[in-house]
Amino acid sequence: MDADGEFEVKRFDHKGWSVRILLTKLEEGFVAGHADLYQGGAHKCRIALAGQQYDQAAAILLLEEEATVFIAGWEGQGHLGETEPAKP
Numbered sequence: 466m467d468a469d470g471e472f473e474v475k476r477f478d479h480k481g482w483s484v485r486i487l488l489t490k491l492e493e494g495f496v497a498g499h500a501d502l503y504q505g506g507a508h509k510c511r512i513a514l515a516g517q518q519y520d521q522a523a524a525i526l527l528l529e530e531e532a533t534v535f536i537a538g539w540e541g542q543g544h545l546g547e548t549e550p551a552k553p
Contacts, residue, residue, distance in 0.1 A: 474498075475525055480540065482509075484532045486525055496521050500528040502535065510535060 475486040481504065488498035495517035502510040512531045518524035 474521070475529065477529070479533055480536055481505075482532075482536050484529070486528045486532075488521060488524060490521075491517065495519060496524045498524050498528060500532045502532055509539075 471487050471489045473485055473487050475484075477484050483503040483506075485501045485503075486498065487501070488496050490496055496519070497514060497517050499511050499513040501508060502512070512528060512535060514524060514528065518527070
């Protein structure tokens, strides 16, 4: 856990990407969090929960699903340089 009360709850690799899921437990018992996505060691995206979750397991599952959807979408496009889509 870091100084902000944030802690890593899951780390996994998917199609050449590394994903770290971090959560913060709030006083009211809610969970806030985000997933950081890395490709080739470079941070490419952060996906944040839009709202607070009551259940830690549900928050982890939601962030994992969103990360895999993002990766599939990224791979569905051609990319030039850092993030710019290739022109047809």
